[in-house]
Amino acid sequence: MSGAIWVVGEMADGGLVRISTEIATLARDLAAASGGTASGVVVGEAPGAAAGELADYLPAVRAVSVAGADGRTAAATTAMAVADLIAAAGEPGPTLLLLGATPDGRDVAGMLSALLGWGVLVNASAVTWDVTVGGPVVEMSTFGGRLITTSTFTGSHGIVTIRPQSVTAEPAAGHGVVQSVAASDSPVLRPVALVDRVAEASAEAPIEEARIIVAGGRGVGGPEGFATVRSLAVALGGAVGATRAAVDAGWIPYATQIGQTGKTVKPALYLALGISGAIQHKVGMQTAETIVAVNRDPDAPIAEFADLFVVGDLFEVVPALVAALRSRGT
Amino acid sequence: MRIVVLTKPVPDTTGAERLGPDLRVDRTASPAVVNANDEYALEAALKLVEAAGEGEVVLLSMAPASAPETLRKALAMGAHRGVLVTDPALAGSCTLSTARVLAAALRTLEFDLVLAGADTSDGTGGVVPAGVAALLGLPYLSYAGRIEPSGGRVRVHRLSPVGYDVIEAPLPALVVATQALGEPRYPSLKGIMGARSKEIATLSLADLDVSVEAVGGAVGGAVATTRVLEVRPPVVRAATEIVREPAPVAAARIVEFLQTRKII
Numbered sequence: 001m002s003g004a005i006w007v008v009g010e011m012a013d014g015g016l017v018r019i020s021t022e023i024a025t026l027a028r029d030l031a032a033a034s035g036g037t038a039s040g041v042v043v044g045e046a047p048g049a050a051a052g053e054l055a056d057y058l059p060a061v062r063a064v065s066v067a068g069a070d071g072r073t074a075a076a077t078t079a080m081a082v083a084d085l086i087a088a089a090g091e092p093g094p095t096l097l098l099l100g101a102t103p104d105g106r107d108v109a110g111m112l113s114a115l116l117g118w119g120v121l122v123n124a125s126a127v128t129w130d131v132t133v134g135g136p137v138v139e140m141s142t143f144g145g146r147l148i149t150t151s152t153f154t155g156s157h158g159i160v161t162i163r164p165q166s167v168t169a170e171p172a173a174g175h176g177v178v179q180s181v182a183a184s185d186s187p188v189l190r191p192v193a194l195v196d197r198v199a200e201a202s203a204e205a206p207i208e209e210a211r212i213i214v215a216g217g218r219g220v221g222g223p224e225g226f227a228t229v230r231s232l233a234v235a236l237g238g239a240v241g242a243t244r245a246a247v248d249a250g251w252i253p254y255a256t257q258i259g260q261t262g263k264t265v266k267p268a269l270y271l272a273l274g275i276s277g278a279i280q281h282k283v284g285m286q287t288a289e290t291i292v293a294v295n296r297d298p299d300a301p302i303a304e305f306a307d308l309f310v311v312g313d314l315f316e317v318v319p320a321l322v323a324a325l326r327s328r329g330t
Numbered sequence: 331m332r333i334v335v336l337t338k339p340v341p342d343t344t345g346a347e348r349l350g351p352d353l354r355v356d357r358t359a360s361p362a363v364v365n366a367n368d369e370y371a372l373e374a375a376l377k378l379v380e381a382a383g384e385g386e387v388v389l390l391s392m393a394p395a396s397a398p399e400t401l402r403k404a405l406a407m408g409a410h411r412g413v414l415v416t417d418p419a420l421a422g423s424c425t426l427s428t429a430r431v432l433a434a435a436l437r438t439l440e441f442d443l444v445l446a447g448a449d450t451s452d453g454t455g456g457v458v459p460a461g462v463a464a465l466l467g468l469p470y471l472s473y474a475g476r477i478e479p480s481g482g483r484v485r486v487h488r489l490s491p492v493g494y495d496v497i498e499a500p501l502p503a504l505v506v507a508t509q510a511l512g513e514p515r516y517p518s519l520k521g522i523m524g525a526r527s528k529e530i531a532t533l534s535l536a537d538l539d540v541s542v543e544a545v546g547g548a549v550g551g552a553v554a555t556t557r558v559l560e561v562r563p564p565v566v567r568a569a570t571e572i573v574r575e576p577a578p579v580a581a582a583r584i585v586e587f588l589q590t591r592k593i594i
Contacts, residue, residue, distance in 0.1 A: 110460025119555020
């Protein structure tokens with residue numbers, strides 16, 4: 001495998017999402033290692049602003065305008081536009097597509113895999129270029145984090161989805177060129193109408209992107225207990241997460257759930273309050289750089305993999321911790 | 331309302347899963363269970379058929395020949411019948427092969443909706459349902475927290491970081507289910523007894539025409555688009571520091587610890 005690497009940018013509210021800047025940084029590194037090129041694609045009704053942001057990280061970005069895209073879901077529109085661009089690029093076109101391991105990124109990657117006949121390597125925590133293999137080597141954590149696998153493609157083309165926070169985003173030395181491209185009109189995929197957008201909670205940043213997460217579990221005891229969790233999150237400038245038990249009990253929305261049937265996160269700090277650390281939760285947070293847990297039960301499984309484990313009542317420890325953080329001006 | 335639920339038997343996630351010497355998932359190493367996210371899809375399908383007052387829920391699975399043992403539990407929950415695509419050549423399939431085979435199998439079935447789980451606990455990629463939708467030209471509505479079919483269309487609440495998007499498409503369509511749809515039911519004793527006599531039709535690759543999805547019909551482990559190079563254990567975390575002190579002392583220790591690690 002050689003040649004061009006394309007980053008498929010992801011948009012939210014007209015701007016670029018942060019994972020795309022992380023992936024663009026990775027794409028530059030891979031291009032340098034492989035002797036190829038890195039560039040970007042952003043698809044939308046008005047992709048200019050997001051394409052401009054992506055051009056801070058890449059030498060060239062294609063901004064594909066799709067009329068009426070805002071009235072449709074992103075996945076089919078983006079996948080179709082990117083597949084058309086690749087068909088139009090001819091040979092040698094791109095050989096490697098990079099997307100986020102996010103809901104939108106997974107949707108687009110799955111569709112592009114089917115449309116192009118290219119394989120997908122998923123949930124990468126690291127990607128390197130291996131001269132011996134002659135292509136990208138993709139590392140992922142599997143079986144609840146008990147194994148790390150490295151994989152590659154058997155053919156000359158591939159798609160990789162990359163976990164948020166796997167790479168530190170760094171802008172390129174110079175601003176890249178944004179090229180406007182009109183989308184061709186070939187509706188291979190059925191469009192899905194976007195009828196309405198509903199914000200339920202106060203618009204918080206996605207927990208996948210949070211540097212610090214304070215999460216509550218069964219030990220939080222109820223919806224009121226999450227006020228205590230939130231007070232610590234505010235004091236640390238972090239986001240609030242939860243276990244499935246807390247979500248199932250209706251204490252906090254599903255969007256905050258971390259674990260096997262929720263989200264996978266990789267923050268710099270994961271502060272677990274009243275969380276036992278069962279395997280279904282552990283799979284979603286164990287790659288956090290630092291794990292601190294507060295739990296009354298000294299035998300909770302999280303004691304096995306936390307860096308710091310405080311045996312105590314979270315309703316006593318958290319207010320003391322918030323006070324200590326405030327007194328040092330954090 | 332005819333609904334097909336994509337259902338995958340996966341290794342039980344209690345810790346015995348492993349890769350075999352060929353670096354593929356060793357599906358004999360631990361007992362297979364129905365993938366947790368697929369159970370949410372099945373529960374949603376059962377509720378939709380119950381609400382419609384007519385129709386059926388069909389399980390579609392691509393899995394080893396031992397899969398019927400696992401699929402019985404999904405049948406006990408209330409699914410009407412199962413279709414299992416099983417063939418030794420499919421062992422070691424990549425996600426693209428899997429999508430192609432499931433798409434070819436779906437072309438042999440009649441349905442209004444296809445439901446799938448958001449991802450599987452073994453592969454964790456979450457890319458197969460989108461691939462199936464693309465191959466069949468079905469509208470694709472993902473990450474559903476609510477599913478409302480009416481008048482030949484389906485409306486879905488697609489979960490977003492801040493709430494949900496309301497999206498809509500004509501039937502037939504493929505919808506990806508999430509846990510937000512509600513807890514899966516436990517099989518009743520009657521359900522368990524009844525499941526024993528429910529049909530699980532078995533198809534081999536020879537029974538499917540995969541040539542529409544793959545040039546020359548090439549699917550399976552031999553033409554996998556990806557391969558595992560190496561497997562290793564994760565870096566062992568440093569030993570846990572245990573703090574058993576009164577709250578103010580413990581809090582001070584946490585602050586100090588976070589400062590040492592330059593987190594605050």
